Amino acid sequence: MRTLVVLAIAIAALxxxxxxxxxxxxATLVPKLALDLEGGTQIILTPVLDTGAxxxxxxxxxxxxxMRQRVDSSGVSEAQITSQGGRNIVxxxxxxxxxxxxxxxxxxxxxxxxxxxxxxxxxxxSTTATPSAxxxxxxxxxxxxxxxxxxxxxxxxxxxxxxxxxxxxAPTTQSTDLPAKPTSASxxxxxxxxxxxxxxxxxxxxxxxxxxGGADDPARPLVACxxxxxxxxxxxxxxxxxxxxxxxxxxxxxxxxxxxxxxxVVNLQFTGAGAKKFGAITTRMKPATPPFNQFGIVxxxxxxxxxxxxxxxxxxxxxxxxxxxxxxxxATLANQLSFGALPLTFSVQSEEQISATLGAEQLQRGLLxxxxxxxxxxxxxxxxxxxxxxxxxxSLVIAGxxxxxLITLLSxxxxxxxxxxxxxxxxxxxxxxADSFIVFFERVRDELREGRTLLAAIEQGWERAxxxxxxADGVNFLAAVVLYFLGVGGVRGFAYTLGLTTIVxxxxxxxxTHPVLRLLARTPFFAEGHKFSGLDPNQLVSAGARYRGRxxxxxxxxxxxxxxxxxxxxxLTIAERRAAAARAQAAADGNDAADAGSASSKGSDN
Amino acid sequence: MAAGFAQWGNDLYSGKRSYNxxxxxxxxxxxxxxxVALAVTFLLARGLNSGIExxxxxxxxxxxxxxxxxxxxxxxxxGVERAAVPLVSLVGGNSVRVQAGDLTADQVTAVxxxxxxxxGVATSDVTxxxxxxxxxxxxxxxxxRGLVIFLVLVAIVMTLYFRDWRMAVAALVALGHDxxxxxGVYAAVGFEVTPAGVIGLLTILGxxxxxxxxxxxxxxxxxAGVADQKRHTYAELANLALNQTxxxxxxxxxxxxxxxxxILFIGSFLLGAGTLRDIALALFVGMIAxxxxxxxxxxxxxxxxxxxERGIAEHxxxxxxxxxxxxxxxxxxxxxxxxxxxxAPLHAGGHLGTAAQPKRKKRRSPGNPKR
Numbered sequence: 001m002r003t004l005v006v007l008a009i010a011i012a013a014l015x016x017x018x019x020x021x022x023x024x025x026x027a028t029l030v031p032k033l034a035l036d037l038e039g040g041t042q043i044i045l046t047p048v049l050d051t052g053a054x055x056x057x058x059x060x061x062x063x064x065x066x067m068r069q070r071v072d073s074s075g076v077s078e079a080q081i082t083s084q085g086g087r088n089i090v091x092x093x094x095x096x097x098x099x100x101x102x103x104x105x106x107x108x109x110x111x112x113x114x115x116x117x118x119x120x121x122x123x124x125x126s127t128t129a130t131p132s133a134x135x136x137x138x139x140x141x142x143x144x145x146x147x148x149x150x151x152x153x154x155x156x157x158x159x160x161x162x163x164x165x166x167x168x169x170a171p172t173t174q175s176t177d178l179p180a181k182p183t184s185a186s187x188x189x190x191x192x193x194x195x196x197x198x199x200x201x202x203x204x205x206x207x208x209x210x211x212x213g214g215a216d217d218p219a220r221p222l223v224a225c226x227x228x229x230x231x232x233x234x235x236x237x238x239x240x241x242x243x244x245x246x247x248x249x250x251x252x253x254x255x256x257x258x259x260x261x262x263x264x265v266v267n268l269q270f271t272g273a274g275a276k277k278f279g280a281i282t283t284r285m286k287p288a289t290p291p292f293n294q295f296g297i298v299x300x301x302x303x304x305x306x307x308x309x310x311x312x313x314x315x316x317x318x319x320x321x322x323x324x325x326x327x328x329x330x331a332t333l334a335n336q337l338s339f340g341a342l343p344l345t346f347s348v349q350s351e352e353q354i355s356a357t358l359g360a361e362q363l364q365r366g367l368l369x370x371x372x373x374x375x376x377x378x379x380x381x382x383x384x385x386x387x388x389x390x391x392x393x394x395s396l397v398i399a400g401x402x403x404x405x406l407i408t409l410l411s412x413x414x415x416x417x418x419x420x421x422x423x424x425x426x427x428x429x430x431x432x433x434a435d436s437f438i439v440f441f442e443r444v445r446d447e448l449r450e451g452r453t454l455l456a457a458i459e460q461g462w463e464r465a466x467x468x469x470x471x472a473d474g475v476n477f478l479a480a481v482v483l484y485f486l487g488v489g490g491v492r493g494f495a496y497t498l499g500l501t502t503i504v505x506x507x508x509x510x511x512x513t514h515p516v517l518r519l520l521a522r523t524p525f526f527a528e529g530h531k532f533s534g535l536d537p538n539q540l541v542s543a544g545a546r547y548r549g550r551x552x553x554x555x556x557x558x559x560x561x562x563x564x565x566x567x568x569x570x571x572l573t574i575a576e577r578r579a580a581a582a583r584a585q586a587a588a589d590g591n592d593a594a595d596a597g598s599a600s601s602k603g604s605d606n
Numbered sequence: 607m608a609a610g611f612a613q614w615g616n617d618l619y620s621g622k623r624s625y626n627x628x629x630x631x632x633x634x635x636x637x638x639x640x641x642v643a644l645a646v647t648f649l650l651a652r653g654l655n656s657g658i659e660x661x662x663x664x665x666x667x668x669x670x671x672x673x674x675x676x677x678x679x680x681x682x683x684x685g686v687e688r689a690a691v692p693l694v695s696l697v698g699g700n701s702v703r704v705q706a707g708d709l710t711a712d713q714v715t716a717v718x719x720x721x722x723x724x725x726g727v728a729t730s731d732v733t734x735x736x737x738x739x740x741x742x743x744x745x746x747x748x749x750x751r752g753l754v755i756f757l758v759l760v761a762i763v764m765t766l767y768f769r770d771w772r773m774a775v776a777a778l779v780a781l782g783h784d785x786x787x788x789x790g791v792y793a794a795v796g797f798e799v800t801p802a803g804v805i806g807l808l809t810i811l812g813x814x815x816x817x818x819x820x821x822x823x824x825x826x827x828x829x830a831g832v833a834d835q836k837r838h839t840y841a842e843l844a845n846l847a848l849n850q851t852x853x854x855x856x857x858x859x860x861x862x863x864x865x866x867x868x869i870l871f872i873g874s875f876l877l878g879a880g881t882l883r884d885i886a887l888a889l890f891v892g893m894i895a896x897x898x899x900x901x902x903x904x905x906x907x908x909x910x911x912x913x914x915e916r917g918i919a920e921h922x923x924x925x926x927x928x929x930x931x932x933x934x935x936x937x938x939x940x941x942x943x944x945x946x947x948x949x950a951p952l953h954a955g956g957h958l959g960t961a962a963q964p965k966r967k968k969r970r971s972p973g974n975p976k977r
Contacts, residue, residue, distance in 0.1 A: 039695060082737050083738030369868045369869045373867065376864040377861050384611070432813070434862065442851075471819050472820050475763065475815050478756065482759060
């Protein structure tokens with residue numbers, strides 16, 4: 001009873017919050033819909049190169065990836081991003097996006113090279129990695145300064161989680177004295193308390209901090225995350241721009257004698273001006289202690305790689321190699337670098353309102369069909385469970401109400417939008433939610449068949465059903481969590497709905513169905529097992545002796561049934577056994593007479 | 607009908623009526639194997655018709671329209687290519703954007719003229735261009751990675767929960783069976799595979815595992831103390847569990863299928879809500895397959911795996927020998943013929959509640975203790 005009140009209060013609070021939200025904030029009483037159901041704004045962008053050259057397919061793909069990264073990390077809004085005609089990018093954003101979202105899309109992606117001033121674990125609370133604190137404990141054994149014939153430098157990428165260190169442990173620390181004015185971009189004097197506070201406060205485990213697209217000031221230090229949220233970086237001012245890089249590709253590393261090794265590397269080729277600047281940077285960084293010997297490559301506000309310098313590179317040909325670069329990761333990094341090397345800006349071709357792709361009439365028909373299906377569900381459960389079916393229906397209604405409320409709430413607070421896949425998830429959830437009740441009811445019936453009284457049957461059945469429901473819902477929730485954290489776009493929206501409905505299912509069955517059934521069990525209608533209650537013991541009992549209470553045992557009147565002494569049930573009295581044997585005798589003797597007295601008396605075959 | 611169904615449920619529960627699913631498992635494995643082979647054949651022979659979201663396709667823009675009904679465009683595209691699922695939306699105030707998957711050059715021309723005549727505009731007002739996939743390879747890749755991680759986690763969780771890796775293996779085999787069948791039906795019907803359909807597949811994934819866990823939980827309950835008794839074999843107890851959950855399985859799948867079936871049959875075929883049909887089809891096929899496989903594949907497979915286990919095998923032999931010794935009829939096939947696996951085989955009677963206790967006569971009706 002108390003749980004019911006709590007549930008009622010919780011639901012009231014949920015809707016109270018939403019109503020209050022509509023009054024004092026911009027919440028709505030209906031959930032916001034995604035692009036396919038509501039329509040939204042379509043922005044057509046054309047990537048333009050300053051040089052006027054044509055944009056290649058890889059560039060478009062990379063631009064789309066960056067765009068998706070920007071949009072997806074700003075919530076589960078399911079934007080749609082496509083290329084059009086091989087040169088345009090079409091971004092569809094549901095609803096009326098605010099100015100900030102539009103700006104996010106329109107911004108051009110910049111790649112910049114900055115000196116690393118600090119590296120730390122991604123979460124906000126972690127201690128700051130001061131220059132000396134970033135230990136060289138995880139030094140990698142390979143990828144050292146091999147005696148390459150050509151003067152290319154070997155650098156170790158450290159965007160990977162564990163690697164903050166380089167094999168060349170530089171013992172000299174040149175910048176121990178702190179000048180009042182920073183002398184170089186690597187100068188620790190940039191590490192002002194204010195900046196450190198910003199750095200400490202940055203939580204890279206939150207997706208919204210990995211949105212990228214940062215309009216960072218080239219002249220000032222920057223704190224940034226890596227794209228996967230495994231590290232955060234404190235970076236000095238910009239030293240090299242993307243345009244200083246002329247090309248980047250990936251390939252197998254050439255060994256000392258021109259032999260191809262099977263280690264993947266990314267080769268960078270700088271322009272004339274870039275090579276000069278890069279030479280100066282690497283010369284300065286070579287002797288520095290980690291992490292000051294690293295430079296961060298920042299693309300669209302995220303550190304895509306932070307290699308350490310092993311040798312000064314004066315000829316403009318650098319090589320990023322080391323530990324865990326694979327063929328794919330080398331190719332990805334090379335693509336990102338080539339993309340960043342382009343002086344690319346996005347020019348907005350058009351910005352228009354578009355309607356839902358799923359036409360309004362189509363959606364209405366679909367919903368109508370879904371409604372018919374629901375009515376059929378009601379009819380079926382009434383047929384199956386009689387009055388008890390009403391409990392199912394009521395539970396489904398409650399579950400639906402809570403789901404609706406939560407989705408509305410989340411679309412207000414989290415920017416969640418309901419898409420067609422989301423609706424599908426909800427429709428399936430009808431089945432899974434109803435299943436919890438069905439499992440429960442069937443267990444209760446099983447207990448009744450065992451001969452328990454209604455209240456005892458409900459308790460016993462609940463205990464068993466609870467375990468099953470928890471296990472099964474747990475697996476479902478696992479699916480939702482995994483797909484949510486690893487999926488993108490539509491998959492994410494679906495996972496969100498699935499997880500939500502699974503939790504709602506648990507809440508409803510625990511706080512509504514079970515208490516309601518217990519309450520109902522006290523009413524005469526159910527307790528006496530009315531014919532239409534769905535819990536009529538007379539309909540449910542067929543086999544075995546059933547103890548009816550008051551010392552009476554109910555015996556099924558099955559024609560031709562041999563006396564059934566339940567192996568575990570109450571032993572029959574001798575008189576009862578004889579009576580039963582007589583009855584069996586009287587009945588048809590076609591049965592293989594299982595002799596009533598012996599141990600194998602259970603063999604009553606039909 | 608309901609009364610008959612309830613009686614049937616009672617008989618299944620008590621073991622009076624029993625379907626020997628576990629015993630005839632090879633029959634079901636063969637049946638499913640044939641279905642899977644058929645699905646794979648369709649998949650290989652016809653392939654999947656992936657939608658515009660995966661492959662890109664043609665986009666038409668009809669300008670200066672006065673009637674902005676989306677149905678006109680849908681009809682125009684379907685008139686040219688039956689299998690297409692066009693995405694139609696209004697752009698600005700007086701333009702219609704139509705996206706359709708992979709059309710040949712001739713079809714593009716045909717659709718253009720059909721759109722022009724449908725909306726009553728000049729052909730020059732209908733422009734067409736090629737658009738790239740919105741569901742790029744990276745989305746698929748991420749979804750697949752999520753899938754693999756999910757499957758590994760599920761295997762671990764099930765192994766821990768049931769304390770038996772065989773159940774996890776059986777559940778995953780059943781899941782694979784469901785997914786292949788669903789994809790096979792897609793290939794056979796020739797529906798366009800859209801992101802919604804893929805989401806439907808993911809839903810099936812959850813549903814199939816869920817259903818299997820529910821059935822397995824009953825098997826676990828029934829076979830908990832199998833080694834402590836000598837009346838029934840493991841296979842018999844597992845089969846009893848199947849029979850006892852049969853009513854649940856049927857009720858659940860009917861309740862889950864009704865809305866989906868309504869959308870698929872009433873919605874798509876009678877009302878013409880074409881864009882919902884792909885997800886509804888995936889759900890419909892997948893749910894049937896999921897229910898089927900958790901009963902006919904997962905549990906028998908699990909029993910087959912466990913039967914190889916030494917302890918279980920010895921136990922089974924012991925039970926059968928004991929039966930022969932007790933003179934129970936054994937049919938020619940060697941399967942014990944007349945063993946009624948009783949409803950609550952092992953557990954001693956629990957407490958039936960205070961109301962079941964003997965009471966003094968008179969006063970209140972037994973079930974209504976108004977305190």
